[in-house]
Amino acid sequence: MEYRVKDLGLAERGKLQIEWAERNMPVVARMIRERFEREKPLKGIKVGAVLHVTKETAALVRTLKAGGAEVRLAASNPLSTQDDVAAALVKDGIEVCAWRGMNEDEYFSCIEFVAKWEPDIVIDDGGDLHAMLHDKFPSIAGKVWGGTEETTTGVIRLRAMEKQGVLKYPVIAVNDARTKMMFDNRYGTGQSTFDGILRATNILVAGKVVVVAGYGWVGRGIALRAKGLGARRVIVTEVDPIRALEAVMDGFEVMPMREAAKVGDIFITATGNKAVIRKEHMELMKDGAILANAGHFNVEIWIPDLEELATEKREIRPCVTEYRLKDGRRIYLLGEGRLVNLVCAEGHPSEVMDMSFANQALSVEYLVKNKGRLPAKVYNVPLEIDQEVARLKLKSMGIEIDELTEEQKKYLESWKLD
The missing domain is CATH 3.40.50.720 (NAD(P)-binding Rossmann-like Domain)
Structure with a gap:
């Protein structure tokens, strides 16, 4: 196993932080993870991720691993890594290159650590991994099955790449999912x-x-x-x-x-x-x-x-x-x-990241299922995934909602005056 973290001795403290986050992330850390453990939809898939290395990100990474994926993780910001969480993930079998206080060279060397691994699926937050793959490692980028993007800045960069005709693989704009954007962002x-x-x-x-x-x-x-x-x-x-x-x-x-x-x-x-x-x-x-x-x-x-x-x-x-x-x-x-x-703090509350990272996990599964079928464009999260995340979140909160009757469905599909 390869890794670069601040101090593996922090792992026990990090494990407790992850436990606390997962307690408040029932969708990604329990509902989706339990299905992934049974079905192994990501078996043998290499997932390379550049994300803020926080206790919430740990919940996502652990769910991907439960689904059968090999995961390599780097930081998407030089100052956002929670060092105890990074150590705990290494102990959990995740290859991590991240520590708080990296300089610019160290930051990009860790992204390179993910890019050179030749991942099948890439998850990014900000677009630096996508940009590096296309700019420095185009031959590797050409083999990537697909990717996702977590934040507005990264989606803007990816749409520019698509417009210029340089995007080499399909990317799902997780940021633009309603269950991400309207809750995580706001x-x-x-x-x-x-x-x-x-x-x-x-x-x-x-x-x-x-x-x-x-x-x-x-x-x-x-x-x-x-x-x-x-x-x-x-x-x-x-x-x-x-x-x-x-x-x-x-x-x-x-x-x-x-x-x-x-x-x-x-x-x-x-x-x-x-x-x-x-x-x-x-x-x-x-x-x-x-x-x-x-x-x-x-x-x-x-x-x-x-x-x-x-x-x-x-x-x-x-x-x-x-x-x-x-x-x-x-x-x-x-x-x-x-x-x-x-x-200056710990990032978003775990409860809201539950939906964002549920979208990530299900989007990765979608890309694997649709390998080779999607042209190299930026895609919205499929509506069925967006709605499934909302349904699961409501279920975890003990909230039920109404359903359309067959008569109501027929009415909404009709255009005639009678």
Whole structure:
């Protein structure tokens, strides 16, 4: 077995963390796993994954293994790995290359550790594995049966690859499943983003002005939670007129970032784009402004501009870097501008990741069953999988719903006036 983790001695603690997560993930860690153990739909399949190495990811990986797969796992962020979980997975027979605090070279070497393994199926979070396979190892990419993508940023990259005609295998956009996007992105990120901000700063949100950049599902969730925590004002910045209008109708203020920069106390980016907060905005911010990023990559808050404006910087608390500007103002950057919920906290609650990773497990099974039948395109999660995840989640919660009668089905299928 090959692996690179911080300390195998942490495995027992990691095992307890995984146990706690799986207790709250009945769909992927019990319902789907029990079927996978019986049927072995992934027997002999090599699954290469680049994901945040957390206790929730462990639940998914263990279910894939229960289904007969060999799994190799690397981190999708240099600062998001939970080292005790990584150690526990190695003890559980998973080849892992991940530890918290990797430098850039180490980060990409671990992704290469997965790519060179020549996996049959690839699971990615952010698109770095997909990009590396196509850019550095095209011959390996050409043999991949199919892949999945966990997050908005990665789906954007994959759709660009498809548009340019370079995508070599079919990819299922797990991020876009309704049981992922509407719950993980909205409720998961909404809660976990503030979990990260509060663990890092211990500030009071009530009475503050919170600025949310982007009003996709992630931005919606963050804005909603800011309001619930008592923010005095919640301001949304957007480039999409439809989303901006939606934010207005949802009761939030909408304005350009150049105006929001003057009044905000806490700024949270959630766009998937680069340089959303940059020099021209930082120059307008009040003393003590806090900057946090909820997007996948550390490019939304343009750190080179912050470095250029600062005369000095220091880590004033774990996860909090103070930048002092020439005029004496201070701006505080959380988690080096990386995913604040995973760098400064533990990521999404297990309950919501249950649905996201159930989609992943069932999408991997779908790709195996449909090997060679799907052209190299980006696909939505099949509706039957999306609905099955919702049904299983409701069942695990003890909730029943109505079913259409045959008469109702016939009525919905008819177009005639009578």
